Amino acid sequence: MAHFTFPMPDVGEGLTEAEIVQWRVKPGDQVAINQIVCEIETAKSLVELPSPFVGVVHELLANEGDTVQVGTPIISVQGEGEDESVPVDPAVTEAVADVAGSVSKEDTTPAVKNLVGYGAGTNERASRRRRVTPSVEGMADVSPSEVSPDASSHTAVLAKPPIRKLAKDLGVSLSDVIPTGPGGEVLREDVLRDAGQATVFKNLQTPAWPENREDRIPVKGVRKAIAQAMVKSMFSAPHVSVFVDVDATRTMEFVKRLKASSDFAGIKVSPLLVMVKAMIWAVQRNPTVNSTWTDEEIIVHHFVNMGVAAATPRGLIVPNVKDAQLLSLRELAVALEQLTTTAREGKTAPEDMTNGTITITNLGSFGVDTGTPILNPGEVSIVALGTIKPKPWIVEGEVRARMVTTVAASFDHRVVDGDVASRFVADVASVMEEPALLLD
Amino acid sequence: MPYTDSTLRLLGQDGILVKDDRVEKYHQAIEHLDEKDFREFFRVMTVVRRFDVEAGNLQRQGHMALWVPSIGQEAAQVGSAFASRPQDHIFPAYREHSVAYIRGLDLLDIIRMLRGVTNGGWDPKKTNNFHLYTLVLATQTLHATGYAMGIGYDGACSTGDLDKDEAVMVYFGDGASSEGDTNEALIFAQSYQTPQVFFLQNNHWAISVPVRVQSRTPLFERAAGFGLPSVQIDGNDVLMSYAATRLSMDAARSGQGPHFIEALTYRIGAHTTSDDPTKYRDDDELKFWQAHDPIDRFRSFLEGRGTESAFFENVAEEAEDYAADIRKRTLEIQDPPLEQIFRDVFTEDHTVMTQEWEWLKEYTQSFEEGA
Amino acid sequence: MHELPMAKAINEGLRTAMVANNKVMVMGEDIAQLGGVFRVTEGLQEQFGPNRIVDTPLAESGIVGTAIGLAMRGYRPVCEIQFDGFVYPAFDQIVTQLAKQTARHEGTQSFPVVIRIPYGGHIGAVEHHQESPEAYFAHTAGLRVISPATPNDAYWMIQEAIASDDPVIYLEPKSRYWHKGPVDDATPAQPMNRAVIAREGSDVTLVGHGAMVSMLHQVAEIAQSEGVSVEIVDLRSLSPLDYPTIEASVAKTQHLVVAQEAPSNASVGSEIAATMTEKAFYVMEAPVLRVSGFNTPFPPARLEGQYLPDVDRILDAIDRSLAY
Secondary structure, rough: OOOEEEEEEOOOOOOEEEEEEOOOOOOOOOEEOOEEEEEEEEEOOOOEEEEEOEEEEEEEOOOOEEEEEEOOEOOOOEEOOHHHHOOOOOHHHHHHHHHOOOOOOOOOOEEOOOOOOOOOOOOOOOOOOOOOOOOOOOOOOOOHHHHHHHHHHHOOOOOHHHHHHHHHHOOOOOOHOOOOOOOOOOOOOHHHHHHHHHHHOOOOOOOOOOOOOOOOOOOOOOHHHHHHHHHHHHHOEEEEEEEEEEEEEHHHHHHHHHOOHHHOOOOOOOOHHHHHHHHHHHHHHHHOOOEEEEEOOOEOOOOOOOOOOOEEEOOOEOOOOOHHOOOOOOHHHHHEEEEEEHOOOOOOOHHHHOOOOOOEEEEEHHHOOOOOOOOOOOOOOEEOOOOOOOEEEOOEEEEEEEEEEEEEEEEEEOOHHHHHHHHHHHHHHHHHOOOOHHOO | OOOOOOOEEOOOOOOOOOOOHHHHHHHHHOOOOHHHHHHHHHHHHHHHHHHHHHHHHHHOOOOOOOOOOOOHHHHHHHHHHHHHOOOOOOOOOOOOOHHHHHHHHOHHHHEEEEEEEOOOOOOHHOOOOOOOOOOOOHHHHHHHHHHHHHHHHHHHOOOOOOOOOOOOOEEEEHHHEEEEEEHHHHHHHHHOOOOOOEEEEEEEEEOOOOOOOOOOOHHHHHHHHOOOOOOEEOOOOOHHHHHHHHHHHHHHHHHHHOOEEEEEEEOOOOOOOOOOOOOOOOOHHHHHHHHOOOOHHHHHHHHHHHOOOHHHHHOOOEEEEOHHHHHHHHHHHOOOHHHHHHOOOOOOOOOHHHHOOOOOOOOOOOOOOOO | OOEEEHHHHHHHHHHHHHHHHOEEEEEEOOOOOOOOOOOOOOHHHHOOOOEHHHEEOOOOOHHHHHHHHHHOOOOOOEEEOEEEEEEEEHHHHHHHHHHHHHHOOOOOOOOOOOEEEOOOOOOOOOEEEOOOOHHHHOOOOOEEEEEOOHHHHHHHHHHHHHHOOOOOEEEEHHHHHEEEEEEEEEOOOOOOOOOOEEEOOOOOOOOOOHHHHHHHHHEEEEHHHOOOOEEEEOOEEEEEHHHHHHHHHHHHOEEEEEEEEEEEEOHHHHHHHHHHHHHHHOOOOOEEEEEEEEEOOOOOOOHHHOOOOOOHHHHHHHHHHHHH
16 A cells, blocks of 8 residues: 655646645545546646546645645545556655655655656755766867877967966066966966066166256155164164075975865965965974063063065055964965055054064065065064075985075074074975975 | 538538538548448547547646647548558648557657657658658648659659559648748649648647638638649548548549648647637537537447447447556656767767767766766 | 869769769759859759759748658758848748757658858848858757858868768858869868868968958968968868867967958857867967957948958958957
8 A cells, every 4th residue: 555646747838836726536535547636727727637546535735725836745645556556756756845845754655757747846956966076177178288189299388368468567478487387387476486587677668867866755654664663673683694495396386286275266375375384383383583672571472473574655564464373374365465455555554563573574576586684673583585486406316496495584683593593494494395394 | 610512521420421412432432441441440539539538637647748639630630541551651740649540650659759758759661651740830741742742753653553652641730721831832732743632630720829810711722722622521520531531642642743631620629738728719619519529420320330339348448448558658758868969960970969978978977876 | 173163163063963873953943944043053954854953933941841851752952042141931941840850850860951052242232142141050950051162162062061961051152153263073172071271370370161261361461471470271161160170270379360251249250269268268369359240231232341351350350369
């Protein structure tokens, strides 16, 4: 003995609902196949519905006057014997269950197996289908190397249109750039790197000598503040600088993978981010580099307010990210991007420029390999990130091209001695060499 | 009163043969028919009508997007279909279920089409040249005419051998008769004198538009205007339907050019299951035609000849069995394979078909089963 | 090898096909005694008789519809539609019937019908006699759409179209009917579904079909004199499009310009632009540029010279492409 339910069919090619006008049977009635069980009214007409089942009417699942969605069970019939049971279509049962929300677990209440009478109504979806393999490439997507034998004999430069524009704007010849993209294409940083390297003196046009013998610029505002800070710092703290060259290839690969990951979609990711994280880690291992000197005491901070030297239209400022040690990599990336954008717009708030504990300065963005940075007043350490570019390096006994950079740092020798300085810089550099150390 | 002075019949509504000089040659055309043939006419009309009712029910139970009923038109179709010869080619519209049955089509194939499993459903070479249903009205009239032209070019007609000479019958309705294609087909047919019969089932309605909107003259007179020998018959008289078709097809295959038959009949049901005739039809009109039902008329004829009641019971039972079998097999119909989208679009290999099928295959497999 | 105008090359192609297979027949208005308004079928009825070269009544839907019936009977009909602007009455039979019949018959029947249509402008003709309806047919699944640019291609492609078991729309550039070109009847041309490199170059790929190709040659010569090396792709097939040939060319030149008489909106040129952008995104140095007719009805013939792309508009597009 099985129960069969008859869901409201779409009788008119695209109808979504119908009203039960009149039941012609009641529970307990014997019903034959094709016997009229009810009359419904649709948008188009009055229609009599014939029973798909033979058996005894078990329950009327909708009332006269009810407007019922197509696909909702309207009547259940107790069937006689297995060989008269109607094949079940699990997909329809599920769809009907979604719509009606009333498939009980006890009796099977299978839906009539059909496919066309339930078209227009049940197509809404709330989520994507689950995948086993990543989404397929577009139908037109054929990578150039698959195209034809002839194509591969021509080494056309591969680059997306925005990159081509960037190269053009920067005066970089695309065919001279070493591409690092996964398909062999030139990436933005490849162009920038090339622009940095090739054009330290990159002004395409040198301006003519001014006609007047001199220009006099008043010392005021930001320029005055910078000057005061520099003097204060330089001539109160004894500066010492240390340098180490490191193979940063793994950092570059890590950055590329971050860029490709959906977590970091739309967020600026660069080697600077990794170096900032490296510095925080290195501070954890060498806490005294993260201090402030007063004549009476050295205040070792157990939080990192990370300052980032930023060039603005009015000059150099050093806004800082508060409590950077608490931020995840992603949060840090967002904070750094925010900080730089705000600085460029000249909108940095005064409180963001105070209470820094350690600073990073990016000389590489100017195409400079390294330098001897001046401490930010109130701090005892500053790290300089230089260019990261291909250089010969010894790997497993052989000369290979690796992405090499110089990590430089200046320290206040009143607080930081040579051993601490070296250990700190070595720690930072070792992360650049092996970002996995951050998993510590 | 839909009948005109020109309407020819052999059988009155009472089932008694009509005495009329005008139909003398038509009587002769059925002289070779015997009791067996008459019973077969009745059996087919009854079985196909029962099939039609069952299919309508199946649609109401959600098994088809729509069903196209032919109820009321059985005599026009059965008579004409039996009158054609095995070597003939038949071009239907989309409501000729009786003709399909007679030509050997498994009527489940019509259900498969309306269920959305196929846009065709059968191979005319395997259904005694019964071609596919055509859903764009009247396009088949030109295909039929072209086919008939081919018969002419092949020299496969006009030899005088009725069992070998080929002819084409094309079915269409009063609505389709207004389409440009029908008129162009008549033009081509008369220009090339094709071995062809145009069989117009005037069932008086094109969905909700009555035939008087299609034409102010009886439709058979229009054909005469093109130069085709043309006759109007009582389409609910299966014997007349047979006779007129027999004579016309044999004349056409024998080199006398295309002929035209207008069979007056009635669409008892709706245009399709999406239609509601109560919105536009007169109850009186329906009652008139129900009183002129072709199967009732022929039953009267058979009973008048002494056919035993057991025969009718057996036919009714056979019809029930047929319907039950259709129901069972309808519930078993499987979806077509996904590849069907791309297969058979072209006869020859086609890069786009190959590429797009490969893509869809990969795309489908990228999802979890049943997701 | 001999010099023939395209109209005669098609005539010879038809002749050769009809000799090879006696199921091939040609049908259309005025094609028998008159030999067609462009004389493409001149002399054929004398050779093949009135059952194979058939003057039809003036009814385009009738021509294509009966051709479908004839194909069912085993014939290989070649329909002639007298002018591009008159194909529209046959559009239903082409699009709902001819294009779909093979699929509808699920592999049990083929429909080897060829529909020849003279098309395009540049002959000073009146309204409806200079249309470029390629897009409607290229957009219709189930049809093959081809257009020769040279007499040699015309000769070979009509034969291949007739030999194909698929429906083929064969578009004849009428402004090229009387221009002579070499026809090599010993060496088959490239398959009809392939494009060819009509001229090799390295700076920019210029794509066109039909009558446009001869203009592209003029453009290439002028560009050459200005130091720009143009590679010309003669599409030959509009459906399917031969993307591998276009891609190989663009991989080399990294610049793509498509020229067509047809209006740009929803055109074959637009399809090429969209697909090539996807395929060659990393390779191209400029977006795909289209040079097309304007999106208006074809103007009175006195204005067609400015309506249709000319060498200056195409050269300008090349300049823009190279300047990106």
